[in-house]
Amino acid sequence: MSDGSVRDRVAIMTGAGRGLGRAMTLGLLKAGARVCMVEVDQDVLDDAAKEAQKIGGERAVIAIRADVAKRDDARMIVDRTRKELGGLHILMNNAAIGPQAAGPGYMTNPGKLWNLDPETWRRTVEANTTGPFTMMQAVAPHLVQQKWGRILTVTTSLDTMTRGGIGAYGPAKAGAEAMMAVISEELEGSGVTANVLVPGGPANTRMIPNEGVYAKRSELIQPDVMVPPLLWLCSTAADKVNARRFRAAAWDTKLAPEKAAEIAGAPIAWLGLGRQSIHPGR
Numbered sequence: 001m002s003d004g005s006v007r008d009r010v011a012i013m014t015g016a017g018r019g020l021g022r023a024m025t026l027g028l029l030k031a032g033a034r035v036c037m038v039e040v041d042q043d044v045l046d047d048a049a050k051e052a053q054k055i056g057g058e059r060a061v062i063a064i065r066a067d068v069a070k071r072d073d074a075r076m077i078v079d080r081t082r083k084e085l086g087g088l089h090i091l092m093n094n095a096a097i098g099p100q101a102a103g104p105g106y107m108t109n110p111g112k113l114w115n116l117d118p119e120t121w122r123r124t125v126e127a128n129t130t131g132p133f134t135m136m137q138a139v140a141p142h143l144v145q146q147k148w149g150r151i152l153t154v155t156t157s158l159d160t161m162t163r164g165g166i167g168a169y170g171p172a173k174a175g176a177e178a179m180m181a182v183i184s185e186e187l188e189g190s191g192v193t194a195n196v197l198v199p200g201g202p203a204n205t206r207m208i209p210n211e212g213v214y215a216k217r218s219e220l221i222q223p224d225v226m227v228p229p230l231l232w233l234c235s236t237a238a239d240k241v242n243a244r245r246f247r248a249a250a251w252d253t254k255l256a257p258e259k260a261a262e263i264a265g266a267p268i269a270w271l272g273l274g275r276q277s278i279h280p281g282r
């Protein structure tokens with residue numbers, strides 16, 4: 001693995017059944033990694049796993065129906081990955097409930113947060129904030145012990161985090177990014193890194209409704225753009241890259257990856273703002 005590739009690395013991909021998770025799974029397999037595909041929706045998981053096994057071979061893929069926010073599920077995912085795929089190096093927290101949970105037609109007729117059904121708030125925070133936290137807790141001790149690993153989370157664009165009309169989606173994603181900032185500090189120097197990867201705008205998945213300006217699907221960001229930055233972040237070339245956020249759509253594959261990373265990357269939120277608090281001793 002000294003060539004910087006992901007060959008023979010083992011990754012957990014959550015939300016692997018469709019959209020960005022499916023594209024990233026196939027990208028990792030094509031590059032020679034082994035992948036545990038995690039998905040709450042059994043039908044799409046079965047379909048995606050068939051495609052993945054065709055590409056990576058049966059021994060490179062396991063598919064687990066599970067809910068990432070449940071501690072027992074997270075432990076089971078890690079145990080099965082290590083046993084059945086022979087190790088664990090990478091966690092990609094990709095699963096999430098989209099803004100459409102705020103209600104049908106939320107784009108054209110957005111609701112107010114004060115009217116949001118509290119159950120929708122709870123479910124969204126569970127999947128989008130507690131899920132990445134729960135998976136991180138299940139994975140981190142093993143990665144720290146082996147002194148090498150990657151913890152990655154797909155959050156969202158920073159402006160989406162504070163946008164009205166999309167219910168709990170933005171706040172829940174902001175929580176996930178803050179969690180990543182915390183663990184990137186706590187992991188510093190351990191050999192394990194924590195970074196955020198986002199598409200960088202609306203991507204062509206079911207999360208973006210097929211209406212209005214989003215109806216021209218070919219003009220949206222295509223899921224495959226996630227793959228080049230993901231592969232680089234998972235390679236040894238990125239061993240020293242920690243506490244960063246990368247916009248996949250801004251990643252120029254014609255450039256050397258280090259240059260592409262410089263252009264598409266920024267400090268993980270909200271470290272770029274500097275220290276805000278007045279604190280004794282500082």
Ligand SMILES: NC(=O)c1ccc[n+]([C@@H]2O[C@H](COP(=O)([O-])OP(=O)(O)OC[C@H]3O[C@@H](n4cnc5c(N)ncnc54)[C@H](O)[C@@H]3O)[C@@H](O)[C@H]2O)c1
Pocket residue numbers: 014015016017018019020021038039040041044066067068069093094095096097098127131154155156157198199200201202203204205206207208
């Ligand atoms: N599509 C976009 O424009 C866009 C933009 C910014 C960020 N994102 C983020 O990218 C990631 C992938 O989104 P997508 O667009 O591919 O959406 P998607 O809805 O196509 O895929 C998300 C997958 O996660 C699964 N999932 C949801 N909750 C789960 C849980 N608790 N446990 C296991 N699996 C669960 C869903 O069943 C689904 O298959 C998400 O984190 C999303 O917030 C998407």
